[in-house]
Amino acid sequence: MKKLNILASIITFICLASCSKDFLMLNPQGQLSADQLANAEGIEGNLIAAYGIMNGNVNGTWGNYASAPSQWVFGEMASDNAHKGTEPTDQPNMNNIEAYTNISTDDNIATMWRVYYEGVLRCNSTLRLLAADQAGPKEVTAERASQIQGEARMLRAHYYFYLWRVFRNIPYVDENTSTEDAKITPNNTDVVPMIIADLEFAIENLPADKINGEAGRMDSNIAKAYLGKVFLYQKQYSEALTLFNEVMAGKDIVSMPFENNFDVLNEDGPEALLVSKHAINSNGSGDNANVGDMLSGLYGTSPVGCCGFYQPTIELVNAFKVGADGLPFLDGSYKTNPYISDIGAGANYILDSTLHFDPRLDYTVGRRGVMYLDYGVMPGNDWIRDAAYGGPFVGMKTMIPQGLFGAHAAAGENYLTGLDVNIIRLADVILMAAECEIELNNLERARTLVNQIRTRASNLAPKLTAYGNPAANYSISNYATFPSQEYARNAVRFERRLELAMEGHRFYDLVRWGIAKTTLEAYSQFEGQYLDSYDDLIFNSHNEYQPIPQEEIDKSNGFLEQNTGY
Template structure:
């Protein structure tokens, strides 16, 4: 279901919670009243509006970066996978996120809060309208009414989950709370039980699949995967695991699905997609339904897509793809020894004559995740290095791959004149994520054999990636092998966590994983010491327990008139 915004749907999405009584006792022209939308069609339109916030955007294109469904700012720049990029003075409030010194007036947290609570409001309005319509004579079938309720509650759970990960202490407002009372709701109650209840209802009432005309709607499989994820975040491994195994059983084996298809705009909504933010270029060529959250990740200078130079992979991420002679990751952190730096730090003839070192042993997923000098980048040609980067001395020599599209489809899958706005979907949950969450559950239950099997399937798939070629040679000594065994639970835990980084890098999971594993402080401070030795802007990052989540926007505290309490 490629989403469609319209003035009518935006009105439907807000009218029930925003219109006061008796405004001159007239209906303003061009505005809908409740009687006009209290129909089955009105419910369906309202539900479409609720889906509309999955891409983190209310309208327009600029300014939705922190609410991106990819969560690149909080989930990756806030961790050890990526830098904000661009230069130090551009979007300075993003620097606060990267350096873990976020103020209560940071506009990125305000945008995140506003967009996702708008999503919650649209879900609640859908549920209110559904109840009103079903109480009348012209109503949806009972079966469809259950599906609509399940879709709306699934979406509400999604919006609340994203808010919970960022802010932790948030107010919970459902369809039974009036607009007046909503302002009085505190943020002192844990919201996970309500998120879980919504997803349990979705599991019980959504269809396993949808037909081609409804691609993108939440399904039973998506609800099972999402419920499992919410349980995993609460360390309820025994409850989460059966949900994950059910999802795995409902899809083809992971090694039969090409890794690169997840980031190919012509192969979207394939068997690996569990739930994705659906993006499209508007019929009029506009981009507000497109992937506006990732638009700053366009490149710079002579790049075919030149704007705006943000979101650059870190040295630490790139080097984590190095493998030992046995084709396995360097779980002990030795990948930081004598690190690969591309042409960073070279000058003069050495810089000009640089050629990529094809003898380094890398996991092939590196070159499908990161663009580096001397290696073909999608179908754009060989990545030239600094010519595509705004300030290499500030954020390094690398660019991201997963959020861009091939040049061959740029004319149809990007906004004319703004090719950094693409129609590429963003996978919020994909099958590999489910495999690795299931593996994590097995590790915590000390079933190391089952965890090993799932991790090895992910690695087997990675080994099938076509090598990037430099002339007649491979761009690296690509090597990815399977684990023979896990010696103990600690090694298994480390291996599963490392595999999540390699497989899901730059997809918005990393910071939240580090926090829920309880290793954010040690990981980020160790990363700062390494990364800062190369890029001084990131040296001496201090991470405190309060940095595991972000401050409630001060504007929201003020509006609540004392109901909301600031995070510690």
């Protein structure tokens, strides 16, 4: 159900007196007093408003790309998986993010900061109202009060975790922070323990089943998966694995079709855990839609017609190569004799359908000569804004079939869809569990988990050419052995890239693994051979996080400090 986001559009104007926290807040569009909201209906309304930030949008449609729940700007475009795409002069500030030359006045980081602190404030407002009710009239039952606390604190943990990954050094305010104290809260406190505390509370107080049967609601399994993820980032492998095992118990991912994760008609399936719910409003408008990914629509003569951003890299496409044994090239030799589609070929291009590829490639990437959803054969440059800049490939996971535009895209804006975004799905959890097993030196268990993902991928139907034949020699095999911990580590990291490509994880994975510099500079050397804009990139340690927005430092009167290196 997409009821949560629809309700959120009605309630997004709700804001308590705390919304005057200058350095954290957008200007409120409207304001109701605490007395008007101090009842069960007002508390539930505030909670729905807090959920409303899950899609990275406060209001309207345009401009919230950097705060997209998919995190394509900071999680993929900054990595070796994706280019900004389009052309150099469109959204030029994004160029600095992928070139590792970002500055504190960039509008993308300002958007990320404002939107997710708005989410934090809505959670805090909900918790304050609830505390007042429980201290007085108790319109909300004790059972429901515990659930509301769990939902609000789970949401707050998510919003803070997103902020922490991007900025690292952030101010922490909760429901007990006064307006005046919020204005002078520095960003020199480690917020991870507070994130963990919120998630632990959510685990204890949320049911395993969705409240009211609403698919977008938080539940204890989501909280367990999320806490496991936070523990993994802290290298607390045993603690993380315990939680991941609880989430995985009784679930068979092999029976869950990979493609359903990106199918607007098969949402809320058994693989979905933490999901940003999206919907096209009944009047055809799209402010509750997937506004964050709207720029990733295909360009030119494509059925979408806009906007040409978020293009897969040449390097990513080649990572899907497999050897005669059906396994990926963990040693990096997939870059040898690379497949570059139609670069330099023009009208003479002929698709080589004999190449050996993992079948997930053509469910992730659109490439010339291969059928693309129900749009027909991808024609190459006709669907790309500037192939010399962004490369020859287009993304697929954010797109819906054109046959569904009428019901699942905004009127006249086919790039604005109701497709949900998976923030954490079961495959992600399984591969995180495999990581933990490897670091705990349980290699056979890790191999079993990775092979579950690969077995599921082997069930994918081959994508076809215009002539009806398979577009590649699709092949994928299971690992027969993990001969060493280092081999296993490389295998699970590679598998995360293939399975979760273009889903917002890659840059953050490289950073937490401690291999961002070596990986991204090697990527630059490879990609720069074909696209000049990506040559000679230098990645320094401070590029692991973004600068604090200068406008927030200015508003704080010196209480916020800039991150080192900016």
